[in-house]
Amino acid sequence: MSDCWKVGILFSETGSTANVELSQLHGAMLAIAEINAAGGVLGRPIEAVRYDPGSEPRDYGRLAEKLIVEDRINTLFACYKSSARKEVLPVVERRNALFFYPTIYEGFEFSPNVFYGGAVPNQNSVPLARYLMANYGPRIYFVGSDYIYPHESNRVMRHVLRLSGGEVVEEEYVPLDSGPGAFDAIVARILEQRPDAIFSTVVGQDSAEFYRAYHRAGGRGGDIPVASLTTNEADVAEIGAEVMAGHLTAAPYFRTLETPRNAQYLESYARLHGDLTDVTSCGEAAYIQMHFFAQALRDCGCDDTDALRATLVGQSFEAPQGRVTIDPDNQHTYLHSRIARIDEEGEYVIEHEVPMAIKPDPYLVMPASADLIVQGRKISRG
Structure with missing residues (x-):
């Protein structure tokens, strides 16, 4: 028997999505440090074996195979982009390994080998659409x-907006990693059309280019805000408060959440990683999922895939965002829903939240999702 529990980690430390994936790596490593400091699991520490996929989707699949076959590890924490997840998915299904995916995603997927830790549309898109309108x-x-x-x-x-009487003014896409200048024409069309808000699903370094192009052209968050599900604290720190002020993000967690549990999390994070620049919702999701793994490991006493899977469903954890639970129905996670605005100092100000963890509905059953939004509340700032 090995003297440690090994897990595989595939978060990019280089490339276009390194900014957010480093936050996921840091969240996972903080959880491991906490677990090991408390005596490990059944007296054995958790050890991370990690590789850098360089933000290249195919390399996630290749390195997942390496972790499982060569390193003999059957539990993986990996990926930010859906295209990377799609590369890892057939590998873990073929090898019967477990895959923890700590990222918001589009929903409409289930695999017995995957535990989904990020928000799905009924937990972020639906609340954001109603809030914008x-x-x-x-x-x-x-x-x-x-x-x-x-x-x-x-x-x-688009479906949520139309059901609610909203209108999609225009829908445009740019290739991944387009670089400077890719958004100038789009921004010009936005400012000409003057929508009420912009919904951005631009990711990676292109997200920074989009915000900068919008600001250069005279776009301001206080006038026509950009609303995103993916923009985070690390992005704001990189791009700058002057450019980002007034824009919005919907997420389960923000660094500025004022609770004792979050204060404890931030203190531990700073102690291990030095500062709080890259504390993000995706990083918190990786932190949560590592703790879920440790709890299930402790309960079942082995890292056999089938035994762990059976023990993981229904696990709960007191997370920085609040109490979260793995839904036995679909292996997604009950998460909190918040919407925050970036202030002039580059900090997120939480303006709206649903006062309970929302059951994940990866297939978006609209009536249930709509009922939850009625219970949302706007945060009073005095």
Whole structure:
């Protein structure tokens, strides 16, 4: 018997999505540090074997195979983009390994080998659509990166808006990693059309280019805000408060959440990683999922895939965002829903939240989703 429990980690430390994937790596490593400091699991520490896929989708699949076959590891924590997840999925299904995916995604997927830790559309797109219509207006302009997640996310958002009386002014996509200048024409069309808000599913370094292009052209968050499901604290730190002020993000967690549990999390994070620049919702999801794994490992006493899977469903954890639970119905996660605005200092100000963890509905059964939004509340700032 090995003297440690090994897990595989595939989060990019280089390439176009390194900004957010480093936050996922840091969240996972913080959880491992906490678990090991408390004596490990059944007296054995967790050890991470990690590789850098370099933000290249095919390399996630190749390295997942390496972790399972060569390193003999059957539990993986991996991926940000859906295109990367789609590369890992057939590998873990073929090898009967477990795959923890700590990222918001488009939904409409289930695999017995995957535990989904990020928000699905009924936990973020539906609340955001209703919030934008109530606070800004019904005319929304869509801009996205040209791959799976933005297309599917926009399809869902379009459906929600139309059911609620909203209008998609225009829907445009740019190739991944387009670089400077790719958004100038789109921004010009946005400012000419003057929608009530912009829904952005642009990811990676292109997201920074989009915000900068919008700001250069005179676009401001206080006038026509960009609303995103993926923009996070690390992005704001990179791009700058002047450019980002007034824009919106919908997520289960924000660094500025004022609770004792989050204060404890931030203190531990700073102690291990040095600062809080890259504390993000996806990083918190990786942190949560590592703790879920440790709890299930402790309960079943082995890292056999089938035994772990059976023990994982129904697990709960007191997370920085609040109490979260793995849904036995679909292996997705009950998560909280919040919408925040970036202030002049580059900090997120939480303006709206649903006062309970929302049951994940990856197939978006609309009546149930709509009922939850009624219970949302706007946060009073005095």
